[in-house]
Amino acid sequence: MNSYDIAFVPSDERSHREVLEKIHAAWFRGERPPAQPRPVIRDSWLRLKRCGLNPVNQPAAVADRARGDDAAILAVLPIVRGMIGPLLDDDHILLVLADANGTVRWRAGGRAILRRADQLAFRPGGHWSEKAVGTNAIGTALSTGTPVHVHAAEHFYLSHHGWSCAAAPVIDPRMMRPLGVIDLSSPADQANPMAVALVASVARQIGVELKEEHRRDLGRLAAATRTPGAGRWMLVDDWGWVAAAEGVASSARIRLPSGLSGSFPVDGLGVAGAERVAGGWLLRPAARSEGVQAQLELTIGAHRCWLAAPGAKATSIHELTGRRASIVAWLADHPAGVSARELAEAVYGRPDAVAAVRAEICRVNSTLGTVVHSRPYRLSETIRVIDER
Numbered sequence: 001m002n003s004y005d006i007a008f009v010p011s012d013e014r015s016h017r018e019v020l021e022k023i024h025a026a027w028f029r030g031e032r033p034p035a036q037p038r039p040v041i042r043d044s045w046l047r048l049k050r051c052g053l054n055p056v057n058q059p060a061a062v063a064d065r066a067r068g069d070d071a072a073i074l075a076v077l078p079i080v081r082g083m084i085g086p087l088l089d090d091d092h093i094l095l096v097l098a099d100a101n102g103t104v105r106w107r108a109g110g111r112a113i114l115r116r117a118d119q120l121a122f123r124p125g126g127h128w129s130e131k132a133v134g135t136n137a138i139g140t141a142l143s144t145g146t147p148v149h150v151h152a153a154e155h156f157y158l159s160h161h162g163w164s165c166a167a168a169p170v171i172d173p174r175m176m177r178p179l180g181v182i183d184l185s186s187p188a189d190q191a192n193p194m195a196v197a198l199v200a201s202v203a204r205q206i207g208v209e210l211k212e213e214h215r216r217d218l219g220r221l222a223a224a225t226r227t228p229g230a231g232r233w234m235l236v237d238d239w240g241w242v243a244a245a246e247g248v249a250s251s252a253r254i255r256l257p258s259g260l261s262g263s264f265p266v267d268g269l270g271v272a273g274a275e276r277v278a279g280g281w282l283l284r285p286a287a288r289s290e291g292v293q294a295q296l297e298l299t300i301g302a303h304r305c306w307l308a309a310p311g312a313k314a315t316s317i318h319e320l321t322g323r324r325a326s327i328v329a330w331l332a333d334h335p336a337g338v339s340a341r342e343l344a345e346a347v348y349g350r351p352d353a354v355a356a357v358r359a360e361i362c363r364v365n366s367t368l369g370t371v372v373h374s375r376p377y378r379l380s381e382t383i384r385v386i387d388e389r
Contacts, residue, residue, distance in 0.1 A: 006193050007038070007151035007164070017188060020153035021161070028055050040144060041154045044135040047143070048156050053134060055156050073099050073180025074106060076170060076206050080182060081108075083202050092190045096122070096183040098138045098167075102129030105180070113186070120159065122185070136160060137167035138181050145169055145178065147203065149196035152188040164191030168203035173211040174239040182206075218243040221279045228284065232269055237280040256281070257369040263296070264369030265380040271296055296371075298379070299386045300329050307368060307383075318368055323347055323360050328372070332385045337376030 008016045019034060026033035027045065036042065077097065087093050091110030094117055098104050104126045107117070117123060120133075130139035134156025141148045147168035153161045165185040172179040182203055184195045218237060222244040225235055232247035240256040248269055256274075257264045263286040266272040273286040297308040305320040305328050320328055326347045331338065338346075344353040361372050371380055379385070 007149040007154070007166075007196070008191075008193050013191070013193075014189070017152045020151070024055070024153040024161075037154065040140065040146075040148055041135060041150070044130060044140050044143065045156060048130060048134055051131060053156070055134065055158055057157070071099060071105050072172075073097050073170065076179070076210070077106060079206050079209060080202060083205065084182075084184070084198070087184075092186050094122070094183075094185040096138070096167075096181075096185065098128060098181045098183060100142070100178045100180050101127070102132065102139050102142055102181070103127050104138075116187070117185070120163075130156075133157065134160070137165035137185070138183050141167040141169050141181050141183075142178060147196050147200035149193070151191060162188055164188040164195075166195035166199050168196070168199040170203050170206050170210075173207065173214050174237070174241065179210075214241070217279070221277075224279070225277050225282065227282065232285055234266065234269060234272075234283040235277070235280060236283060243280065254283075255365050255370050258367055265296060265371060265382045267370060271382045296380070296383045297386060298328065298332060298383050299388055300332055301388050305329060307371070320364070323356075324364050327357065327360055328364065328379070329389075331372065331377060331379045332387070335378065337373075337378035339376055343377055 020037075023033040023035055023037055027037065037045065074097065080095070080097065084095055085108075088095060088108055088110070091112050094107060094109035094113045096104055097106040104122065104124050106124060107114070107122075109117070114123075120126075122128070127133070128136055128138040130136070130143050133139065135150055136155055137148050137150045140150060147166070149164070149166040151164045155161055155163065155165075163185055164187070165183055167181045167183040169178040169181050171177070182199045184199055186192070186195075218241060221237055222235060225243075227233060227235060227244060227246070229246070233245065234242060234248060234250055234254070235244040236242050236254060236256070238256075240254045242250045242252060242254065251267065254266055263271045263273050266283055269283060269285050271286050272283045275282040275284070299306045299308070303321070303325065305325045307318045307320065327343060330343060330346050340354040340357050341351040343357045345351045347353075348356060361374075361377065364371055371383065372378070373380060
């Protein structure tokens with residue numbers, strides 16, 4: 001099933017562009033448009049209106065410099081050129097790779113289309129997120145996480161109405177988030193409605209190849225690491241994907257806390273310590289003393305909480321404040337677990353704040369490891385609660 005819709009039908013493209021111009025003009029004047037924009041376009045326009053942007057103003061695609069992983073999208077360039085490169089024989093097609101921030105890292109096309117793109121700073125270093133240049137295929141694909149075709153006056157800014165652009169995010173299987181975006185752009189009067197299907201297909205194929213490469217990386221990690229053999233342990237890469245395990249029924253991926261200092265809870269291992277190995281981490285149960293398994297200690301105060309994680313040489317202390325402290329304290333008071341709606345009602349005062357609750361729990365677990373379990377939400381069994389309220 002496709003996760004995108006076709007922007008226009010070739011037989012009526014010219015009249016359709018005229019309708020799009022009328023929709024855009026009426027929509028931003030606050031008048032009743034002759035038709036409604038497509039949902040993906042409407043949602044983007046609403047996001048930008050809330051930011052106070054004006055479609056008449058000329059946007060500035062501010063230049064940016066590639067930094068480390070920001071340019072990682074360039075690693076897929078050989079695959080992209082192999083699949084789409086032949087299309088570049090047409091002088092009106094521009095092929096672009098942008099990173100996960102929306103900054104253009106590479107482009108290719110004929111002289112005429114490159115000159116036209118230069119007028120909009122649509123070149124390496126140009127920043128094409130929605131906030132920078134309004135509704136556009138690169139920025140909107142990153143905002144929605146899906147392939148998008150933005151045609152003619154569907155672009156937010158008037159200066160972009162002469163373009164038709166289709167883009168699809170490339171998902172990094174290690175981090176499960178966009179590595180960057182593939183974009184095909186052309187003049188609106190020479191656009192192909194199936195461009196979005198093409199970039200979506202290429203992005204999917206790249207995802208398959210990246211996933212296979214990651215599988216091989218995990219195999220190399222397992223083969224190259226000297227593991228303990230007996231006992232309970234887990235070997236993971238830097239993103240928490242399990243390469244090998246012994247004595248524990250592990251999921252495909254565990255959540256690693258930021259920094260990896262001290263101990264942290266791991267499903268199946270309890271409170272674990274991490275030993276750095278080439279390409280990943282060797283995780284084993286932490287112990288305070290011989291025969292005694294380590295525990296995390298959660299101290300609950302009036303307005304904040306402290307989580308103490310014992311390490312091999314010292315105990316690290318993590319402080320939680322605000323909503324996160326309130327969530328953890330409420331879970332400590334309800335050890336059997338609660339639903340997301342119950343947590344939202346308790347912490348935010350309204351049961352519909354489920355998304356906010358889930359986001360805060362995700363941040364807690366990203367920082368500390370799997371401190372909070374789900375279905376229902378509850379504290380890890382490795383935590384001992386000390387109530388000082």
